[in-house]
Amino acid sequence: MKRARGLxxxxxxxxxLFPLAPLLLWSFTTYxxxxxxxxxxxxxxxxxxxxxxxxxxxxxxxxxxxTLITCFALALSFFPAKILxxxxxxxxxxxELLLLVPAFIPQISVVFGMQQVFMKLGLYSNFPGTxxxxxxxxxxxxxxxxxxxxxxxxxxxxxxxxxxxVGRLKTMVFVTLPAVRSGIIVTGVFxxxxxxxxxxxxxxxxxxxxxxxxGVIFPLVSVGNNSYSTIATAIIIYILPVLFLLFxxxxxxxxxxNLTKHNIx
Amino acid sequence: MKRFTAVxxxxxxxxxxxxxxxxxxxxxxxxSFIEADGTAGIGNYRQILESYYFRDALFFSLxxxxxxxxxxxxxxxxxxxxxxxxxxxxxxxxxxxxYNLSVPRLAAxxxxxxxxxxxxxxxxxxxxxxxxxxxxxxxxxxxxxxxIGLVITFVWKFFPYIGLSVLGILQSASRELEEQAATLxxxxxxxxxxVVLPTVIPAVTVSTILVFAASFGDYEAPAILGSAQRRSIxxxxxxxxxxxxxxxxxxxxxxxxxxxxxxxxxILGYRWLTAGGARKRGL
Amino acid sequence: xxxxxxxENIYKTYPGQDGLVLADVNLTxxxxxxxxxxxxxxxxxTTLLKIVSGLESQDKGRVVLDGKILDGLPPEKRxxxxxxQKSLLFRHLTVAENINFAPRLNRAFERxxxxxxxxxxxxxxxxxGYGRKRVTELSGGQEQRVSLGRALMTEPSLLLLDExxxxxxxxxxxxxxxxxxxxxVRLGQTMLYVTHDQKEAxxxxxxxxxxxxxxLARVARPHEFYSRPLSLAEAKFFGWENFIxxxxxxxxxxxxxxEYALPGLALGAYRPGEGYYMCIRPEAAKNVGSGAWSGVVxxxxxxxxxxxxxxxxxxxxxxxxxxxxxxHHPGESVSFDLDPELFWVVPS
Numbered sequence: 001m002k003r004a005r006g007l008x009x010x011x012x013x014x015x016x017l018f019p020l021a022p023l024l025l026w027s028f029t030t031y032x033x034x035x036x037x038x039x040x041x042x043x044x045x046x047x048x049x050x051x052x053x054x055x056x057x058x059x060x061x062x063x064x065x066x067t068l069i070t071c072f073a074l075a076l077s078f079f080p081a082k083i084l085x086x087x088x089x090x091x092x093x094x095x096e097l098l099l100l101v102p103a104f105i106p107q108i109s110v111v112f113g114m115q116q117v118f119m120k121l122g123l124y125s126n127f128p129g130t131x132x133x134x135x136x137x138x139x140x141x142x143x144x145x146x147x148x149x150x151x152x153x154x155x156x157x158x159x160x161x162x163x164x165x166v167g168r169l170k171t172m173v174f175v176t177l178p179a180v181r182s183g184i185i186v187t188g189v190f191x192x193x194x195x196x197x198x199x200x201x202x203x204x205x206x207x208x209x210x211x212x213x214x215g216v217i218f219p220l221v222s223v224g225n226n227s228y229s230t231i232a233t234a235i236i237i238y239i240l241p242v243l244f245l246l247f248x249x250x251x252x253x254x255x256x257x258n259l260t261k262h263n264i265x
Numbered sequence: 266m267k268r269f270t271a272v273x274x275x276x277x278x279x280x281x282x283x284x285x286x287x288x289x290x291x292x293x294x295x296x297s298f299i300e301a302d303g304t305a306g307i308g309n310y311r312q313i314l315e316s317y318y319f320r321d322a323l324f325f326s327l328x329x330x331x332x333x334x335x336x337x338x339x340x341x342x343x344x345x346x347x348x349x350x351x352x353x354x355x356x357x358x359x360x361x362x363x364y365n366l367s368v369p370r371l372a373a374x375x376x377x378x379x380x381x382x383x384x385x386x387x388x389x390x391x392x393x394x395x396x397x398x399x400x401x402x403x404x405x406x407x408x409x410x411x412x413i414g415l416v417i418t419f420v421w422k423f424f425p426y427i428g429l430s431v432l433g434i435l436q437s438a439s440r441e442l443e444e445q446a447a448t449l450x451x452x453x454x455x456x457x458x459x460v461v462l463p464t465v466i467p468a469v470t471v472s473t474i475l476v477f478a479a480s481f482g483d484y485e486a487p488a489i490l491g492s493a494q495r496r497s498i499x500x501x502x503x504x505x506x507x508x509x510x511x512x513x514x515x516x517x518x519x520x521x522x523x524x525x526x527x528x529x530x531x532i533l534g535y536r537w538l539t540a541g542g543a544r545k546r547g548l
Numbered sequence: 549x550x551x552x553x554x555x556e557n558i559y560k561t562y563p564g565q566d567g568l569v570l571a572d573v574n575l576t577x578x579x580x581x582x583x584x585x586x587x588x589x590x591x592x593x594t595t596l597l598k599i600v601s602g603l604e605s606q607d608k609g610r611v612v613l614d615g616k617i618l619d620g621l622p623p624e625k626r627x628x629x630x631x632x633q634k635s636l637l638f639r640h641l642t643v644a645e646n647i648n649f650a651p652r653l654n655r656a657f658e659r660x661x662x663x664x665x666x667x668x669x670x671x672x673x674x675x676x677g678y679g680r681k682r683v684t685e686l687s688g689g690q691e692q693r694v695s696l697g698r699a700l701m702t703e704p705s706l707l708l709l710d711e712x713x714x715x716x717x718x719x720x721x722x723x724x725x726x727x728x729x730x731x732x733v734r735l736g737q738t739m740l741y742v743t744h745d746q747k748e749a750x751x752x753x754x755x756x757x758x759x760x761x762x763x764l765a766r767v768a769r770p771h772e773f774y775s776r777p778l779s780l781a782e783a784k785f786f787g788w789e790n791f792i793x794x795x796x797x798x799x800x801x802x803x804x805x806x807e808y809a810l811p812g813l814a815l816g817a818y819r820p821g822e823g824y825y826m827c828i829r830p831e832a833a834k835n836v837g838s839g840a841w842s843g844v845v846x847x848x849x850x851x852x853x854x855x856x857x858x859x860x861x862x863x864x865x866x867x868x869x870x871x872x873x874x875x876h877h878p879g880e881s882v883s884f885d886l887d888p889e890l891f892w893v894v895p896s
Binding site for chain 2: 004009015019026077089105106112121133135143214217221228231242247250
């Protein structure tokens with residue numbers, strides 16, 4: 001059993017990490033072409049991409065957008081999730097199912113409808129519109145994740161606090177929030193990571209005037225004749241922030257077992 | 266009064282979803298019933314049922330996502346079984362097995378291009394080791410009409426999702442049942458098929474469905490490493506809608522509605538099946 | 549006795565649930581008193597406690613504490629504090645932070661004063677040296693002590709305890725019961741103590757309020773429930789067994805088992821001709837082997853010092869505890885006497 005585990009983990013580690021090898025190798029190479037495996041070292045692609053003038057503003061936009069999506073999603077989902085997770089009422093299962101719908105239905109079936117509606121509402125191709133469009137997907141998602149967190153939460157803690165003479169607001173800040181802290185972190189991380197990947201939606205609803213990182217990076221592969229080195233460098237810039245985020249929150253994620261137990265993730 | 270305070274927190278959610286989701290969906294659905302001459306009818310649907318491109322894209326996507334989900338599930342099980350006990354270095358192993366949760370699908374697809382394309386990293390390595398005698402000797406793993414690159418990308422990207430769920434079950438509910446079965450004299454293989462699988466599969470229904478739906482509806486990966494001969498449904502619908510001729514966007518709307526309906530029917534069917542199985546076993 | 553807490557005509561129903569949870573409950577507590585609120589599960593005792601604390605509101609009736617009407621006030625505005633069955637400690641805080649939780653958040657004291665009071669409370673509860681520990685490191689009994697200290701730190705006029713010791717093992721339970729009694733004496737703390745365990749109620753309280761199906765059946769000293777139950781439900785709850793239908797004629801009990809005069813009972817309150825139950829406590833058997841009653845053992849369940857036997861006797865099956873030093877087998881005949889002190893009669 002122990003040997004089997006070692007073997008499985010070793011193979012899995014290689015399979016999982018191996019795809020990152022060409023990224024690291026090629027992003028520091030002058031000019032990579034087939035069939036070179038061990039190229040020379042050169043940091044020029046980094047400088048050129050950064051000097052390009054599109055990547056950095058898009059990175060800023062993406063950071064801002066994903067941060068705001070995460071904050072809004074957490075704020076709007078907190079109270080509904082608490083009710084869903086701590087109370088039983090008729091139609092609860094149906095409500096949970098409805099909240100899953102935006103995650104099920106292919107986005108391609110919805111985005112052009114959104115484009116038309118957002119044009120009518122003055123939300124097309126601007127920041128508030130892009131934010132709203134993303135929230136449509138991340139508020140229900142966060143609600144379901146947080147509801148699973150609240151299923152493990154004992155509402156009697158609040159009753160206890162209030163019978164001790166502590167008011168509603170202070171109870172929420174000093175009892176409820178600390179009790180579900182790691183669940184909130186996990187939910188926030190998943191919202192951030194999810195929204196970091198959004199390309200199609202932003203491309204259709206926000207494209208002409210608002211650029212996010214995937215919107216700038218996508219054409220590198222699909223349009224033009226960029227070298228693999230440029231692409232590799234751009235990918236690293238793209239995935240580094242979320243990788244870092246996942247790393248610093250890995251401790252909270254280890255407790256995500258509580259979430260998966262409830263069959264949501 | 267009490268009722269009102271219970272409903273109030275849902276208000277922003279409902280307003281958001283009604284205006285920015287239900288309304289757009291309504292627009293698409295209504296649009297799908299407007300025929301070329303401007304009257305309402307089901308002509309678009311009749312037309313696309315005869316469309317080879319639609320059927321081909323639908324089957325291609327269903328096949329790709331079915332394969333991806335199945336393989337991801339199998340890998341997730343193996344991985345979770347290897348990870349479930351405590352051992353030194355477990356936290357690192359957990360992080361390693363989950364880091365690509367954070368890698369966006371767009372980046373995952375691009376990474377696979379760098380890795381698997383005929384002029385990519387593996388091809389270079391194979392040539393350097395003398396395994397192939399040139400670019401042409403390396404198999405087409407991306408841009409291929411079979412969707413191999415897509416399946417590899419989806420499996421690599423999605424199996425941690427299922428793995429996380431499976432691990433949760435294996436560490437709690439399933440463990441006690443297995444120990445019970447072992448004390449009753451049931452061997453390891455039978456335990457796996459008669460205890461582990463029946464416990465795990467219904468419990469990860471939602472993650473399985475999410476992975477299936479995400480592979481089915483994904484646009485970025487097939488747009489980057491799909492083939493031009495066989496398009497996946499999202500790419501086909503995108504091209505159909507933004508087609509410069511714009512002859513018939515309602516037809517594209519009808520295709521969007523129909524493909525979503527097919528997906529919903531499959532999902533509900535699967536859910537019903539696993540839930541039914543679980544009920545029969547009293548889980 | 550001047551009422552410190554008075555519950556007046558409390559009624560409560562839950563929406564979508566048939567019947568009253570509480571019906572016309574009246575109860576008063578004097579300052580410094582412990583009253584145990586005793587009842588089976590579903591008798592409404594926790595609901596009553598929640599009404600006093602403000603976590604639930606009654607449909608009708610008033611709650612008056614120290615001359616102040618509490619109705620409509622939220623829990624945090626009432627000078628009551630509650631200790632629950634689960635310790636409900638805040639896991640992100642240390643033991644000391646749990647204990648001074650409420651006064652700290654409400655800025656009730658200066659910092660130095662708060663620290664002094666916290667360590668005094670730790671000392672009072674025999675938790676010296678635990679202040680900086682995380683609450684996850686505590687044992688079950690310590691957890692419940694912290695919970696108690698956290699409530700006492702608010703200096704409540706009335707301390708409400710909802711089965712605080714039910715989750716603890718038996719030895720710990722008795723030790724903590726003693727401590728709670730001591731706290732009552734030392735601090736003069738008024739307490740309303742909910743429990744479903746008659747022994748616990750008898751041990752902790754001077755007066756027991758017995759709730760039966762949402763009605764306050766009786767408020768009395770604990771021993772009165774044991775020796776003189778007023779109803780069948782009460783008798784069953786306080787450990788009586790063997791309920792034999794009987795009637796009263798000429799000051800004698802007549803039942804299927806025969807006719808008895810019961811010396812020592814005040815029979816004046818009972819009217820001839822009506823139906824009664826004769827109750828016999830299982831501990832009533834004495835003079836085993838030489839008594840005037842005889843019967844056949846049907847089953848025997850050893851219980852340590854005694855053996856609980858079902859004995860077929862004069863057409864009835866009696867459950868009696870016989871001393872374990874005699875070995876009893878089913879089918880064997882035994883003779884015994886019944887202690888008249890452990891006989892009682894309740895109306896049917």
